[in-house]
Amino acid sequence: MLQSPVDSLRLTLTLDSARRASIVLASTPTLQKNRALTAIADSLRRNTADILAANRDDLTAGAANGLSAGLLDRLTLDDARVAALADAVLQIALLTDPVGEVVRGSSLPNGVKISQVRVPFGVVGVIYEARPNVTVDIAALALKSGNAVVLRGGSAAENTNRVLVALLQTAIESVGLPGDIVQTIDPFGREGATELMQARGQVDVLIPRGSAGLINAVVTQSTVPVIETGAGVVHIFLDESANRDWAVEIVHNSKVQRPSVCNAVETLLVHEGAADRVLPAVLARLAASGVTIHGDSRVQALFPDAVPASEFDWETEYMSLDLAVTVVAGLDEALAHIRRYSTGHTESIITNDIVNSERFLNEVDSAAVMVNASTRFTDGGEFGFGAEVGISTQKLHARGPMGLPELTSTKWIVRGTGQVRA
Amino acid sequence: MLQSPVDSLRLTLTLDSARRASIVLASTPTLQKNRALTAIADSLRRNTADILAANRDDLTAGAANGLSAGLLDRLTLDDARVAALADAVLQIALLTDPVGEVVRGSSLPNGVKISQVRVPFGVVGVIYEARPNVTVDIAALALKSGNAVVLRGGSAAENTNRVLVALLQTAIESVGLPGDIVQTIDPFGREGATELMQARGQVDVLIPRGSAGLINAVVTQSTVPVIETGAGVVHIFLDESANRDWAVEIVHNSKVQRPSVCNAVETLLVHEGAADRVLPAVLARLAASGVTIHGDSRVQALFPDAVPASEFDWETEYMSLDLAVTVVAGLDEALAHIRRYSTGHTESIITNDIVNSERFLNEVDSAAVMVNASTRFTDGGEFGFGAEVGISTQKLHARGPMGLPELTSTKWIVRGTGQVRA
Numbered sequence: 001m002l003q004s005p006v007d008s009l010r011l012t013l014t015l016d017s018a019r020r021a022s023i024v025l026a027s028t029p030t031l032q033k034n035r036a037l038t039a040i041a042d043s044l045r046r047n048t049a050d051i052l053a054a055n056r057d058d059l060t061a062g063a064a065n066g067l068s069a070g071l072l073d074r075l076t077l078d079d080a081r082v083a084a085l086a087d088a089v090l091q092i093a094l095l096t097d098p099v100g101e102v103v104r105g106s107s108l109p110n111g112v113k114i115s116q117v118r119v120p121f122g123v124v125g126v127i128y129e130a131r132p133n134v135t136v137d138i139a140a141l142a143l144k145s146g147n148a149v150v151l152r153g154g155s156a157a158e159n160t161n162r163v164l165v166a167l168l169q170t171a172i173e174s175v176g177l178p179g180d181i182v183q184t185i186d187p188f189g190r191e192g193a194t195e196l197m198q199a200r201g202q203v204d205v206l207i208p209r210g211s212a213g214l215i216n217a218v219v220t221q222s223t224v225p226v227i228e229t230g231a232g233v234v235h236i237f238l239d240e241s242a243n244r245d246w247a248v249e250i251v252h253n254s255k256v257q258r259p260s261v262c263n264a265v266e267t268l269l270v271h272e273g274a275a276d277r278v279l280p281a282v283l284a285r286l287a288a289s290g291v292t293i294h295g296d297s298r299v300q301a302l303f304p305d306a307v308p309a310s311e312f313d314w315e316t317e318y319m320s321l322d323l324a325v326t327v328v329a330g331l332d333e334a335l336a337h338i339r340r341y342s343t344g345h346t347e348s349i350i351t352n353d354i355v356n357s358e359r360f361l362n363e364v365d366s367a368a369v370m371v372n373a374s375t376r377f378t379d380g381g382e383f384g385f386g387a388e389v390g391i392s393t394q395k396l397h398a399r400g401p402m403g404l405p406e407l408t409s410t411k412w413i414v415r416g417t418g419q420v421r422a
Numbered sequence: 423m424l425q426s427p428v429d430s431l432r433l434t435l436t437l438d439s440a441r442r443a444s445i446v447l448a449s450t451p452t453l454q455k456n457r458a459l460t461a462i463a464d465s466l467r468r469n470t471a472d473i474l475a476a477n478r479d480d481l482t483a484g485a486a487n488g489l490s491a492g493l494l495d496r497l498t499l500d501d502a503r504v505a506a507l508a509d510a511v512l513q514i515a516l517l518t519d520p521v522g523e524v525v526r527g528s529s530l531p532n533g534v535k536i537s538q539v540r541v542p543f544g545v546v547g548v549i550y551e552a553r554p555n556v557t558v559d560i561a562a563l564a565l566k567s568g569n570a571v572v573l574r575g576g577s578a579a580e581n582t583n584r585v586l587v588a589l590l591q592t593a594i595e596s597v598g599l600p601g602d603i604v605q606t607i608d609p610f611g612r613e614g615a616t617e618l619m620q621a622r623g624q625v626d627v628l629i630p631r632g633s634a635g636l637i638n639a640v641v642t643q644s645t646v647p648v649i650e651t652g653a654g655v656v657h658i659f660l661d662e663s664a665n666r667d668w669a670v671e672i673v674h675n676s677k678v679q680r681p682s683v684c685n686a687v688e689t690l691l692v693h694e695g696a697a698d699r700v701l702p703a704v705l706a707r708l709a710a711s712g713v714t715i716h717g718d719s720r721v722q723a724l725f726p727d728a729v730p731a732s733e734f735d736w737e738t739e740y741m742s743l744d745l746a747v748t749v750v751a752g753l754d755e756a757l758a759h760i761r762r763y764s765t766g767h768t769e770s771i772i773t774n775d776i777v778n779s780e781r782f783l784n785e786v787d788s789a790a791v792m793v794n795a796s797t798r799f800t801d802g803g804e805f806g807f808g809a810e811v812g813i814s815t816q817k818l819h820a821r822g823p824m825g826l827p828e829l830t831s832t833k834w835i836v837r838g839t840g841q842v843r844a
Contacts, residue, residue, distance in 0.1 A: 027784055106806060112795055114805060121817050122787065200641070204817050219622070223642045225818040246840035253842030348836075361835055362449055365544065373534055373838025382843065383536060383834075384528060395543050395626050395831035396647040397819035409817035412805075413783055414770075416795025418668035420675035421804065 011188055011195055015123065015150065015202040021180035022122045022148035030097040032175060033144055037093040039171040040140060041086040047167055048082045054163040055132065062156055067130075070260070075130050075157055085133055088387070089140045095386045098405040099146045112416045118408045120146030121204040125196050127218055129210040130156040135164045138207075139182045141389055143172070145407035150203065151184045152193045158186050197222035204409075209390055212317070227402070230393030231317045232262035232345035234375045237334040237360065238282070239351035240273035246372055247278050247350045248285050251323075254348070254375040256289045260319045262391060263346050263378040267314060267324040269334045275302060275327050283325070291321045298327040314341045331356050335363055342366055344393045346378040367393055367400035433610055433617055437545065437572065437624040443602035444544045444570035452519040454597060455566055459515040461593040462562060463508040469589055470504045476585040477554065484578055489552070492682065497552050497579055507555055510809070511562045517808045520827040521568045532844075535837045540830045542568030543626040547618050549640055551632040552578040557586045560629075561604045563811055565594070567829035572625065573606045574615045580608050619644035626831075631812055634739070649824070652815030653739045654684035654767035656797045659756040659782070660704070661773035662695035668794055669700050669772045670707050673745075676770070676797040678711045682741045684813060685768050685800040689736060689746040691756045697724060697749050705747070713743045720749040736763045753778050757785055764788055766815045768800040789815055789822035 025033075044051070055077045062072055077085075098118050105115030124147045128134045135153055142149040153161040161184055169179035185192040196203060200223040208218035212231045219226055236254060238247050254265035270279050275298065283293055283303045293299065294313045295306035306325065313324035314337070328334045338347055348370035349360040357371045368378040378401060380388025385403030392398040398406040447455075466473070477499045484494055499507075520540050527537030546569045550556045557575055564571040575583040583606055591601030607614040618625060622645040630640035634653045641648055658676060660669050676687035692701050697720065705715055705725045715721065716735045717728030728747065735746035736759070750756045760769055770792035771782040779793045790800040800823060802810025807825030814820040820828040 023785070026787075108799075108804065108806065112799060114799075116822075119787075220645045225647075225816060227818070243840065249840065249842050257843055363445070365448075365541075366833065368834040368836055370836035370838065372840055373836050374842040376843040377530075377534060377536075377836060377838075377841075378834070382530065384530065394647060396649070399832050400538075400834045410821050411788065412790040412800070412822045414790055414792035414795050414799060416792065416799075418665065418671065418794055419799075420671050420796040421679055421798040 007188055007192075008195070011185060011192055014183055014185060015199055017180040018123045018148040018150050018183055019202065021178040022120065022146075024178055025143070025148060025181055026099070026120050026122070026146050028146070028177060030099075032177065033097070033146070034093040035175045036143060036172050036177055037089050037140055039174050040136075040168055041089040043167045043171040044082055044086040044089070044136065048079060051082055051160065051163055051167070052077060052079070054159040057159040058157055065156075067156060071130050071156070075132065075160075077132055077160065081133070085136045088137060092140045092144050092387050095144065095404055097144065098408050101405070103410055110419050112414060112419050115413050116410050117413055118405065119411050121407065121409050123148050123150060123203050124407065125150045125152070125199070125203040125206040125224065127152045127193055127196065127206065127208045127210075127214065129154045129214055131209075132157045132160040132164060134209055135161050136168070138389070139168050141387060141404060141407060143181060145404045147407060148181045149183070150196065151182070151186070152196060153184065153186055155186070155189070161186060194221070197224060200224050207390065227390070227392055227398060228394040229390030230262070230345065231343050232264070232393075233267065233315065233317050233341055233343045234263060234265045234345055235267045235269060235338050235342060235347045236265050236375065237269040237331075237338075237347070237349045238271060238274050238278055239331065239349055239353060239356050240271040241352040241356075242271070242274050242278055242350040243352060243372075244278045244281055248281050250348065250350060250372070250374050251282050252285050252289065255286060255291055255323050256321070257374075257376055259321050262317070263375050264319070265323065265348075265375050266316065266318055267326070267341065269337055270325065270327050271331075271334070272298075272327050272329055279303070279325075286323060289321070291323055293323055293325055295325045296327065299325045317343070331359060335360070338364055345391065346370065346375045348373060348375050367391065429610055429613075430617070433607060433614055436605055436607060437621055439602040440545045440570040440572050440605055441624065443600040444542065444568075446600055447565070447570060447603055448521070448542050448544070448568050450568070450599060452521075454599065455519070455568070456515040457597040458565060458594050458599055459511050459562055461596050462558070462590055463511040465589045465593040466504055466508040466511070466558065470501060473504055473582065473585055473589070474499060474501070476581040479581040480579055487578075489578060493552050493578070497554065497582075499554055499582065503555070507558045510559060514562045514566050514809050517566065517826055519566065520830050523827070525832055532841050533839065534841050537835050538832045539835055540827065541833050543829065543831050545570050545572060545625050546829065547572045547574070547621070547625040547628040547646065549574045549615055549618065549628065549630045549632075549636065551576045551636055553631070554579045554582040554586060556631055557583050558590070560811070561590050563809055563826060563829060565603060567826045569829060570603045571605070572618065573604070573608070574618060575606065575608055577608070577611070583608060616643070619646060622646050629812065649812070649814055649820060650816040651812030652684070652767065653765050654686070654815075655689065655737065655739050655763055655765045656685060656687045656767055657689045657691060657760050657764060657769045658687050658797065659691040659753070659760075659769070659771045660693060660696050660700055661753065661771055661775060661778050662693040663774040663778075664693070664696050664700055664772040665774060665794075666700045666703055670703050672770065672772060672794070672796050673704050674707050674711065677708060677713055677745050678743070679796075679798055681743050684739070685797050686741070687745065687797050688738065688740055689748070689763065691759055692747065692749050693753075693756070694720075694749050694751055701725070701747075708745060711743070713745055715745055715747055717747045718749065721747045739765070753781060757782070760786055767813065768792065768797045770795060770797050789813065
């Protein structure tokens with residue numbers, strides 16, 4: 001918690017002003033929200049120089065603090081990336097507004113009319129790390145779905161985020177909406193994040209985005225309801241009847257197309273009846289793209305370049321050009337392995353057997369379960385949502401890629417003419 | 423946490439067996455689940471004497487421990503109540519199975535077919551107090567929706583619940599399903615409940631049912647995602663244009679028809695322009711039914727029998743024949759009062775003014791918002807759901823009355839023919 005009572009009061013005032021802004025925003029028509037998004041995109045383009053100057057400060061500090069190359073890359077903005085951010089905001093303006101959608105409804109036998117209508121959550125908290133693009137993305141998605149956001153973007157991107165939040169607020173105010181729709185609590189430091197997690201009632205939903213450690217900390221510490229956007233220890237199972245060409249291309253695409261993301265495959269399970277026929281071609285294609293194979297003894301026998309795999313490899317989300325590979329006796333052993341090690345993100349089976357395909361689809365308990373397709377398809381853009389808030393690996397509220405509707409709740413509207421309950 | 427390592431191990435084994443049972447149940451066809459429900463209903467009828475004998479032990483202990491009359495009534499079963507429980511189980515057998523419902527789906531431009539399908543959560547934990555009917559209700563609802571349940575029913579109903587769970591297990595096993603679909607952790611005492619709240623990954627969702635204290639303890643202590651079935655500080659606002667007859671009947675029905683439940687009204691707000699015209703008749707009707715009016719000075723002036731109201735009254739869910747009443751300057755003050763004191767359950771406006779009606783419906787942030795209808799309509803049965811798991815006052819996943827679909831998650835089924843991501 002915040003040590004200073006003054007900081008604690010200031011954070012309370014921040015959350016109160018977010019609530020007030022959310023009430024205004026909840027009744028704001030789509031057209032005006034879209035005008036705000038257009039103003040944000042314009043502002044990002046016009047003020048690119050200021051954004052990049054602040055970003056250079058963060059990069060300098062990050063390099064001095066020994067941030068990894070991967071983190072520095074995520075932290076980096078340039079002209080093209082700012083332009084892409086502005087374009088993404090305009091794309092969000094084009095999406096259907098989920099607020100007001102009637103999900104279902106009916107007329108009760110007594111004449112009372114009920115309808116379940118989408119409404120914004122209210123105030124959404126977001127805790128993330130070193131990714132200034134998330135600041136703009138999530139603010140735009142929240143605005144379109146009628147939610148105020150309170151952002152905790154972490155110290156590594158603090159300068160960039162401060163400039164971005166100020167630009168967002170000015171743009172929002174330029175169309176007559178309250179700038180408090182988007183606020184940052186970065187000035188309150190880590191203790192501010194802790195307090196945000198305890199702000200039940202003031203914050204309606206908390207979304208952590210970042211490392212497994214960050215997400216786990218939020219999930220275990222927060223009394224505010226959390227939407228978990230989780231890690232992906234993603235599996236592909238090559239069944240005995242797997243089409244070899246499909247196996248080669250799907251495994252390669254799932255690992256190599258973008259290895260650093262959560263829907264990239266991390267473990268390959270191979271039916272022992274398919275190992276000789278399929279595995280050499282699959283692993284050769286991967287190796288040609290620089291993938292390190294971590295294999296058990298049977299994999300090593302087929303592919304001598306494989307390094308030995310241990311328990312660590314089955315548990316790990318590499319997010320790199322590494323793949324754990326093991327031979328299994330069949331579907332049952334594959335399902336048991338997945339039950340034990342999967343993080344519930346995405347799993348795919350390559351098979352030509354209908355019975356095994358249906359069993360895999362039914363029995364694997366993950367957000368996305370696939371047959372004969374690349375795991376890289378678990379993505380809001382690929383699914384046609386137009387934008388993605390993140391990929392939920394929890395079962396409550398949202399599971400899998402989250403679009404704008406997943407940033408809303410519902411309420412029941414009940415219209416009577418004097419009816420009472422019998 | 424459990425002090426004894428043996429108990430801790432036994433609880434882990436209980437949760438593991440619930441997981442295994444849930445995997446079997448997830449693939450069980452509706453017909454077989456319905457057979458299990460019919461067997462449960464039969465067993466409840468055939469074994470009523472055993473249930474009532476165990477219930478008498480709980481009632482004797484409860485009386486000796488000084489349980490209140492209200493708690494003893496909730497704890498009490500008799501022939502009629504057991505028969506009603508059995509009937510309710512048969513009703514659940516008649517409901518549509520939510521599992522397998524295709525929520526949405528599409529064919530992607532590359533030919534990949536995606537569909538979002540309802541699936542059970544898996545293992546649902548329920549923590550409740552002194553209500554043996556919940557044991558049967560929630561077990562039947564969970565079974566129909568494909569979920570295993572782990573029950574913590576509290577010491578006051580321990581004997582009744584032990585007999586009920588044993589009957590449920592035997593009935594479930596009689597149709598060839600695993601009895602572990604329904605289990606109790608009552609033998610582990612309070613520490614078992616604490617451990618259940620920390621069983622993230624082993625328990626998919628936790629549902630507390632009972633007092634505000636119980637719900638608050640679960641919400642703040644649990645690392646398992648919680649569905650909050652909350653308290654109801656429910657408001658009715660009599661607008662300046664309120665139809666007096668409707669006001670009299672709706673307020674009376676909302677308070678008197680069943681005062682001990684969460685959708686009963688607790689606070690009446692009256693437009694100062696309607697106080698003289700409407701309030702005397704409303705309060706006279708209530709007083710004739712034995713309702714104690716807790717009023718501010720203006721209410722006391724109009725209705726001398728009113729007892730003085732204080733801050734306590736605005737915050738309180740009486741659940742009894744008491745009603746807090748205050749005069750407000752108009753809609754804005756009513757909305758501000760509701761924002762401050764509502765628990766987000768149900769609020770109703772009595773008005774003939776379209777502008778005020780729409781503002782009320784839009785601006786009140788509650789699970790159910792009504793115009794000219796009794797607050798008692800916020801109910802799964804009234805809404806046509808056929809059964810009710812509880813009424814959610816949170817915004818995540820489910821809001822308002824929860825039926826069977828609210829006891830499910832979804833997963834994405836992706837069917838390809840070798841597609842990879844470009």
